[in-house]
Amino acid sequence: MLRTLLLYLSERKTPQRLLTSLPAVRKLHERFVAGESIAEALAAVRRLKSDGFDFTLDHLGESVKDATAAEAATQAYLEILDRLKSEGLRPNISIKLTSLGLAFDEALARRNLAMLADRARQHEGFVRIDMESSAYTESTLRVFRDLDAPRDRVGVVIQAYLYRSEKDVKDLTAMGAWVRLTKGAYQEPPEIAFPKKVQVDANYVKLMTTLLATSGHHAIATHDPQMIAATQAYAREKGVGPDRFEFQMLYGVRRRLQRELLQQGYRVRIYVPYGRQWYPYFMRRLAERPANVLFLLRNLARA
Numbered sequence: 001m002l003r004t005l006l007l008y009l010s011e012r013k014t015p016q017r018l019l020t021s022l023p024a025v026r027k028l029h030e031r032f033v034a035g036e037s038i039a040e041a042l043a044a045v046r047r048l049k050s051d052g053f054d055f056t057l058d059h060l061g062e063s064v065k066d067a068t069a070a071e072a073a074t075q076a077y078l079e080i081l082d083r084l085k086s087e088g089l090r091p092n093i094s095i096k097l098t099s100l101g102l103a104f105d106e107a108l109a110r111r112n113l114a115m116l117a118d119r120a121r122q123h124e125g126f127v128r129i130d131m132e133s134s135a136y137t138e139s140t141l142r143v144f145r146d147l148d149a150p151r152d153r154v155g156v157v158i159q160a161y162l163y164r165s166e167k168d169v170k171d172l173t174a175m176g177a178w179v180r181l182t183k184g185a186y187q188e189p190p191e192i193a194f195p196k197k198v199q200v201d202a203n204y205v206k207l208m209t210t211l212l213a214t215s216g217h218h219a220i221a222t223h224d225p226q227m228i229a230a231t232q233a234y235a236r237e238k239g240v241g242p243d244r245f246e247f248q249m250l251y252g253v254r255r256r257l258q259r260e261l262l263q264q265g266y267r268v269r270i271y272v273p274y275g276r277q278w279y280p281y282f283m284r285r286l287a288e289r290p291a292n293v294l295f296l297l298r299n300l301a302r303a
């Protein structure tokens, strides 16, 4: 219920205005978002690198409504790719195709993505296409499949909660794609997505084994100790070394676990979001863990 409500609110403008004006909300969002400016994002990335983590930067923004906004988002990402390169950091960005125009003009999103892929190739960086709600699954995969870019420069995300993901993973691995496996963060109906956590988890493990059996460099993105243990056990059993895949986690989530995996010799990439449009991202993080909401409510009560 709470998850449904939070995900509903994440897409509404009026609660956004109200909630983002509350100091307690602004304070909690700092845990999940590295800052509003590129300078703050780079400072977070440098801290992570000095601790031994890899990173991927997400300039927050999604569902833009016109070409001007889509071009501004593309320019912002081009700037980040250049900036990372000039700072001696291997560029790695995570983008949402709706921020590049997918919701109203697929051809525009394709052109914008091609520009980013090209720049990433020049800088020996990587572009990860995040997966959004099921309204965009098919178009996101179509745009990814048609993109003329080396497979080690642009990858895509799969959500284990979708029934279709098993086939998508087979198709993607057959074409040599590099996949980030997630559970999925949106509200989806039972007609297309597993409704129970136990089913999502079982599918996650199944997809993880399919991915790690192939030669791509895949990302196992989760904070769930059971998913992590299943990955480690499978990798050990099949002789898949820690250099053949990576774990990924979100900025500010399960920091101790992030460090433990590093200490065990795994590669860990932290997803670092920054920017002014943090509200939908923040609400999805609240929806993932009821304790985050309790923490917020306690602070609101104190304010």
Ligand code: FDA
Binding pocket: 129, 130, 131, 132, 157, 159, 182, 183, 184, 185, 186, 221, 222, 223, 224, 225, 227, 248, 249, 250, 253, 254, 270, 271, 284, 285, 286, 288, 289, 292
């Ligand atoms: P699960 O939700 O079962 O959580 C396991 C444990 O992790 C919880 O018990 C809790 O302790 C901790 N935890 C999880 N989320 C937390 C939070 N927000 N705050 C505090 N603790 C938390 N989704 C998507 O649909 N499209 C995408 O492109 C991406 N991209 C992406 C990148 C990366 C690097 C990660 C790690 C995740 C995503 N996601 C995503 C989000 C993903 O789909 C999923 O919603 C979250 O990762 C939570 O699922 P877990 O696998 O962590 O398991």
